[in-house]
Amino acid sequence: MxxxxxxxxxxxxxxxxxxxxxxxxxxTVAVYSDADKHGGHVRYADEAYxxxxxxxxxxxxxxxxxxxxxxxxxxxxxxxGYGFLAENADFAARVEAAEGITWVGPESDAMERLGEKxxxxxxxxxxGVPIVPGTTEPVTDVEAVIEFGAEHGYPVAIKAEGGxxxxxxxxxxxxxxxxxxxxxxxxxxxxxxxxxxVYLERYLQNPRHIExxxxxxxxxxxxxxxxxxxxxxxxxxxLGERDCSLQRRHQKVVEEAPSPALSDExxxxxxxxxRRGVAAxxxxxxxxxxxxxxxxxxxxxxxxxxxxxxxxxxxxxTRIQVEHTVTEELTGIDIVxxxxxxxxxxxxxxxxxxxxxxGHAIEFRINAENAANDFQPxxxxxxxxYDPPGGIGVRVDDALRQGDELVTxxxxxxxxxxxxxxxxxxxxxxxxxxxxxxxIDGVVTIVPFHRLMCDDDRFVDGTHTxxxxxxxxxxxxxxxxxxxxGTESMSTGDAxxxxxxxxxxxxxxxxxxxxxxxxxRGAPAIPVPESGGGGGGGGQRPPQAKSDDDxxxxxxxxxxxxxxxxxxxxGTILSVDVDEGDEVAAGDVxxxxxxxxxxxxxxxxxxxxxxxxxxGEGDSVDMGDVLIVLE
Numbered sequence: 013m014x015x016x017x018x019x020x021x022x023x024x025x026x027x028x029x030x031x032x033x034x035x036x037x038x039x040t041v042a043v044y045s046d047a048d049k050h051g052g053h054v055r056y057a058d059e060a061y062x063x064x065x066x067x068x069x070x071x072x073x074x075x076x077x078x079x080x081x082x083x084x085x086x087x088x089x090x091x092x093g094y095g096f097l098a099e100n101a102d103f104a105a106r107v108e109a110a111e112g113i114t115w116v117g118p119e120s121d122a123m124e125r126l127g128e129k130x131x132x133x134x135x136x137x138x139x140g141v142p143i144v145p146g147t148t149e150p151v152t153d154v155e156a157v158i159e160f161g162a163e164h165g166y167p168v169a170i171k172a173e174g175g176x177x178x179x180x181x182x183x184x185x186x187x188x189x190x191x192x193x194x195x196x197x198x199x200x201x202x203x204x205x206x207x208x209x210v211y212l213e214r215y216l217q218n219p220r221h222i223e224x225x226x227x228x229x230x231x232x233x234x235x236x237x238x239x240x241x242x243x244x245x246x247x248x249x250x251l252g253e254r255d256c257s258l259q260r261r262h263q264k265v266v267e268e269a270p271s272p273a274l275s276d277e278x279x280x281x282x283x284x285x286x287r288r289g290v291a292a293x294x295x296x297x298x299x300x301x302x303x304x305x306x307x308x309x310x311x312x313x314x315x316x317x318x319x320x321x322x323x324x325x326x327x328x329x330t331r332i333q334v335e336h337t338v339t340e341e342l343t344g345i346d347i348v349x350x351x352x353x354x355x356x357x358x359x360x361x362x363x364x365x366x367x368x369x370x371g372h373a374i375e376f377r378i379n380a381e382n383a384a385n386d387f388q389p390x391x392x393x394x395x396x397x398y399d400p401p402g403g404i405g406v407r408v409d410d411a412l413r414q415g416d417e418l419v420t421x422x423x424x425x426x427x428x429x430x431x432x433x434x435x436x437x438x439x440x441x442x443x444x445x446x447x448x449x450x451x452i453d454g455v456v457t458i459v460p461f462h463r464l465m466c467d468d469d470r471f472v473d474g475t476h477t478x479x480x481x482x483x484x485x486x487x488x489x490x491x492x493x494x495x496x497x498g499t500e501s502m503s504t505g506d507a508x509x510x511x512x513x514x515x516x517x518x519x520x521x522x523x524x525x526x527x528x529x530x531x532x533r534g535a536p537a538i539p540v541p542e543s544g545g546g547g548g549g550g551g552q553r554p555p556q557a558k559s560d561d562d563x564x565x566x567x568x569x570x571x572x573x574x575x576x577x578x579x580x581x582x583g584t585i586l587s588v589d590v591d592e593g594d595e596v597a598a599g600d601v602x603x604x605x606x607x608x609x610x611x612x613x614x615x616x617x618x619x620x621x622x623x624x625x626x627x628g629e630g631d632s633v634d635m636g637d638v639l640i641v642l643e
Contacts, residue, residue: 013356014038014089014114018082019053021093022072024427025332026053027411029091032348041085043078044525045071047421049518052411059085060525066421067632072096075103082113084524089355091116091348095423098331099174101127116355118297118330126293126328129173130211136325139292141285144304144324146213157190160212167215170197174205181262183215199604200611203586203630218477219304220273221259222323224286225251225339227298227350229360248291249364250283251339251347258471260387260481265458266465267335268374269342272436272474273307275316282323287364289325298351300333302326313473334377334428337409341373341432372436374443376462378410378427378450380418383461384487384494389424389607391581391635393417396454401446405432405439418455420582421632426457436474440466460497461490568638574623577616577640579633583607587629590640594622602640603627614639 017033018041019026030040030053042057047066054060061081064071071077073096082090090107092098104120107113117123126132130150133143145164150173151157161168161184170193172180180201182193194210202208230247255271256264270279286301305323336347345362353361380390398414410427412418418426431446433439444466450459470476470484517528570576586604590596597619605612620642627639 013358014352016041016058016085016087017089017091017116017352018043018078018085018087019057019091019093020072020078020097021091021095022048022051022053022411022422023425024052024409024411025093025095025334027056028337028409029093029332029348030056032346032352033091035346036349036352038352041082041087042525043072043081045421047419049520049525050416051419052413052416054525056411061085062520062523062525068096068422069630069632072422075100075106078103079106079110079113081523082110088112089114089116089352091351092331094331094333099123099127099329114355116297116351118295118299122293122295123330126295126299126330127174128209129171129327132293132328133211133325135293136289139289141289141325142323144213144216144326147211150209150211151194154191154194157184157194157212158187161187161190164214167217169213169215170194170210171213172197172201172205172207173209173211174201174207179204180210196611199586200606203584203606216304216306216324218307218479219257220271220307221256221264221302221326221478222253222271222274222282222305223256223300223302223329223333224253224283225298225300225333225336225347226286226290226295227251227345227347227354227360227362228290228296229354230296247360247363248287248295249360249362249367250287251343251345251367252369253279253282254335254338255474256335257476257478258465258481259478262478264335265377265379265481266374266462266471267338268372268436268439269338270369270372272313273305273311273317275318277319278305278317278321278323281319285323285325289328293328295328295330297354298332298336298347300329302329307475307477311475313475334425335375337407337428337430338373338375341407341430342369342371343367344370371432371434372439373430373432374439376429376431376443376447377425377458378429378452378462379424379458380420380426380455381424381458382456382494382498383458384491384498387458389420389581390418390456391420393455395426395452397451398453399449399451400427401429401449403446403449405442406430406446407432426452426455429462440472456498460493463497464489464493568624568626568641570641571623571643574641574643575616575618575620576638577602577614577642579605579614579635579637579639581605581607581612582634583612583632585627585629585631585633585639586611588625588627590622590625592622592625596620596622596642605633605639616640616642618642 016039019029033040040057042054042060043063044054045066063077097103101120101124104115107115130148134148137143168184170182182197184190184193197210198208228248254267254269256267258266303323304326381387394417395414400408407430431443433442447463465471519526519528583605586606588603590602596616600616601613603614623641623643
């Protein structure tokens with residue numbers, strides 16, 4: 013086993029990985045950005061290193077900085093968690109090439125094979141795993157989209173090669189929408205995955221999202237030399253399926269296992285298909301094979317989907333997933349420990365014959381979002397009260413603690429609540445109790461939405477599909493739940509700290525973090541410098557607009573009668589659609605801003621001439637930053 017593991021991630025997943033390491037007697041190393049200096053994962057780790065400014069591209073996505081931190085810490089392995097560099101084959105190859113450092117994940121070659129969606133579809137098709145009708149090669153022009161729609165019918169899904177979680181996917185309802193959707197999907201693919209390659213699939217109208225957790229050590233052990241694998245000999249195990257059909261905008265909010273819709277026969281068929289595909293891809297470590305199952309919306313909930321129900325391969329996630337906790341509760345298997353065992357050479361501690369599913373488990377993502385406002389993410393706040401639930405069958409994975417400021421630079425997740433019970437009915441009852449106990453104040457969350465779902469007929473019956481939240485759920489019910497159980501209290505962090513005398517400090521020396529106790533008694537409070545200073549790191553903000561009485565030299569002048577178009581939320585600029593001197597009308601799109609996995613058009617409130625442009629493609633902006641000035 014390793015001596016020291018660096019976790020190349022943040023938040024609750026970093027703490028989750030570190031806990032597994034601690035139980036195995038392995039020391040842990042955190043990396044953090046300037047925005048995460050006081051993050052929970054930093055507090056938990058044995059040591060921590062700064063890898064750059066708040067912008068993810070300059071910190072958590074800086075592969076060289078992460079590897080250098082591992083060398084500085086003398087870590088002998090890197091675990092990527094999920095997100096950021098977790099599915100980046102180039103980063104995995106960089107770690108594999110680094111002397112004395114082991115990559116905790118699938119080999120970079122396998123990641124590359126399955127990370128390219130068209131390649132993955134070919135691998136699965138060759139292994140006899142059903143795939144959604146679509147292209148197995150990238151498409152580059154709008155004519156190909158229109159021809160595909162004419163042949164297979166609309167709607168058509170345009171998907172980014174490196175995509176996932178709905179990123180880089182656009183649904184085309186008619187030929188008239190093809191050109192704009194193709195351009196948008198390519199733009200998102202380039203922005204998120206540095207790959208603007210896209211492919212096409214027939215868009216399934218009412219699917220259930222079913223995924224199978226796998227762990228693998230020597231998948232080709234049963235290879236007969238002709239490319240066929242005997243799964244009775246191959247060291248690949250599936251740990252059952254998860255149902256992830258409760259989604260908004262292709263983003264999961266609730267996951268459960270086992271699926272309330274599948275028969276035992278269909279469950280086994282999908283599980284074996286996942287094993288077969290993984291073995292054919294020569295894949296090692298943990299991963300998830302995702303499928304779409306065509307659901308009949310009129311299905312009697314007492315009648316499970318039988319073995320004749322069509323299902324299709326969607327993609328392979330070559331990493332640990334947010335919802336891996338659901339499978340752990342059902343099987344009692346610590347999936348992160350299995351990852352570490354495989355990477356260290358110890359091998360899996362379980363085989364397929366060892367896997368038993370017991371009871372029912374549901375995971376609720378506790379996101380800082382307002383479900384009543386189209387799941388709009390919070391852009392500020394602090395946890396004035398944070399008191400998670402407990403009791404039998406209740407697990408909370410988190411990193412934040414009461415008093416912590418919400419960091420909005422990356423994602424909206426605060427925690428994950430996982431509930432287990434002997435059956436689904438009792439699991440829902442226990443979930444209602446646990447959610448009612450979850451006391452969070454100072455930040456708006458989707459806890460009220462989750463409480464609503466525990467009494468929602470479609471969810472309780474298990475007949476919901478991936479379209480239910482976006483197209484069928486009554487928005488008034490969500491608003492009522494938010495008003496009944498939610499809090500709109502938002503801390504601005506302006507509390508008076510002058511009376512507080514700090515006696516424990518965290519300092520950073522040459523990029524490494526140390527905890528320091530101040531022994532001097534009666535020392536005056538030490539003022540905390542405001543962020544955004546010229547302390548290096550490259551995190552320069554765009555110049556801001558100033559009013560007539562603002563004498564700041566850093567401001568942006570707005571002529572009388574002009575307009576400064578501000579960012580309404582923190583995010584990343586995907587495109588700038590105007591240049592200085594352009595004429596725009598009210599309602600025209602001036603740029604596109606990505607925030608919390610959503611693409612938002614920024615429009616001019618009224619017409620005018622573009623006087624100045626203050627952002628460029630790829631820039632990270634904060635709420636209130638000036639993007640465009642009109643005159």
